[in-house]
Amino acid sequence: MISNDKAVHDVVYRAGTAARMAGLPVETLRVWERRYQLCDTQRSAHGQRLYSAEQIERLGLLKQLVDQGHAIGVLAGLSRTQLQLILGRHREPQAAYASAIRTVVVGSSLPRRLVVIDCAALGLEMRVRCASLGELEQSELDCEAELLIVEQSELDDTLLPRLEAVRARMADAAILVLYRFSSSAAIRALRMAGCLVARMPADLGELAPLCRLALQGQRIPLPAGPPPVPAQRFDEHTLATLAQASGRVNCECPRHLAEVLMTVGSFERYSAQCAARSPDDAELHAALQRSAGQARAVLEDALERLALAEGIPLPPYLANGT
Structure with a gap:
């Protein structure tokens, strides 16, 4: 509703x-x-x-x-x-904006988050909010809005025609699509159709400039290539040591997390070997290797934070922040 x-x-x-x-x-x-x-x-x-x-x-x-x-x-x-x-997040007063952007906001969590933080502080006037695009498609849409903001976790080929149909009912309002995962092809198609497409910002304070860019018809360029994979920070010996270490409380999370990291690291190395010896699917295995490496980096951050919280000694090169 x-x-x-x-x-x-x-x-x-x-x-x-x-x-x-x-x-x-x-x-x-x-x-x-x-x-x-x-x-x-x-x-x-x-x-x-x-x-x-x-x-x-x-x-x-x-x-x-x-x-x-x-x-x-x-x-x-x-x-x-x-x-x-x-x-240091001092919100700009609403008067700092020439006029609030009249918006329709679609998403499973974004509308509620905007209500919680008071979207007027971001220079937005939320005329309509709903939880899904299907819900919006079934509405009367009798409001006047300049901008449609759509929160979509994953982008696919079915999204663009649905957005075009909604935009036609909103007097050609600008469209901002916020996503978490997507192929480059899906992003490119949306941008060619005039949508501003960007990753969902962790800090909603970053939403206001994206909305302004959408109204101005600006585009955010695609990244030149896949993000680099951080170097491995925990070797097998260190992970095995952390798995056996005792913290301040009776908690087995360090052991479980270290074991998961060993498995992910092993899969990362295995994918590299597959990419090297299987030319026909080298691209697929290279993508798997990158994904495993990115997951490993996130888990390494989590393990380091957990070890510090539990009082578990870290290797000198980590404890010194190098």
């Missing part, structure tokens, strides 16, 4: 929804709550945590700061205002 903006300050969300809106894995939220008691949350009749919009915004701030390298143990006791000061 499509609805207009309304006050949501009294609305509460369960942990899974709150985590998605804040950009956190729900498992991370549970660990943070267990260790640091982040929020004075309400409880449902069944004992489930319930989060307010303000609490979700604070979780989003914590996530951004942790991603920048701040320790969650230091941040956990700070207020939302203190977190905003550290982040």
